[in-house]
Amino acid sequence: MRSTLFDLEKTICQRRTADPAQSYVAKLTARGRGKIAQKVGEEAVETVIAAMTSDKDGAIGESADLLFHLLILLGDMGIPLDAVLDELDRREGVSGIAEKASRPPD
Numbered sequence: 005m006r007s008t009l010f011d012l013e014k015t016i017c018q019r020r021t022a023d024p025a026q027s028y029v030a031k032l033t034a035r036g037r038g039k040i041a042q043k044v045g046e047e048a049v050e051t052v053i054a055a056m057t058s059d060k061d062g063a064i065g066e067s068a069d070l071l072f073h074l075l076i077l078l079g080d081m082g083i084p085l086d087a088v089l090d091e092l093d094r095r096e097g098v099s100g101i102a103e104k105a106s107r108p109p110d
């Protein structure tokens with residue numbers, strides 16, 4: 005399996021406390037979780053816009069930005085990428101339709 009996301013997670017962890025003048029990760033982290041979360045939202049919107057305009061190259065670039073900023077946010081919250089992947093593994097083979105139907109009524 006490609007280790008790209010795990011390698012990036014490690015880099016982000018190392019850069020969090022770097023000099024904000026030298027590191028984007030450190031600069032964004034220093035601005036606080038609200039700003040990091042805002043960036044995740046912006047990159048998500050930009051991904052959606054690329055999709056809605058059928059801009060494949062744009063969608064690839066914006067998806068990379070989204071994953072990068074999501075990893076910064078997870079790192080800031082102390083959530084390892086492994087925890088997210090474990091959750092996806094837990095859901096494997098469970099149809100989204102069946103899962104929704106099994107939820108208790110509101």
Ligand SMILES: N=c1c2ncn([C@@H]3O[C@H](COP(=O)(O)OP(=O)(O)OP(=O)(O)O)[C@@H](O)[C@H]3O)c2ncn1[C@@H]1O[C@H](COP(=O)(O)O)[C@@H](O)[C@H]1O
Binds near residue numbers: 016029069
């Ligand atoms: N993958 C990335 C990556 N993707 C995007 N970006 C940066 O993310 C920023 C987002 O761009 P935007 O135009 O959306 O934001 P902005 O205008 O800078 O910010 P705002 O003023 O809007 O808040 C840009 O500065 C991009 O260069 C990245 N910066 C770093 N990485 C990785 O993170 C590592 C550590 O980076 P540093 O922390 O900078 O050393 C690098 O070696 C790379 O592997």
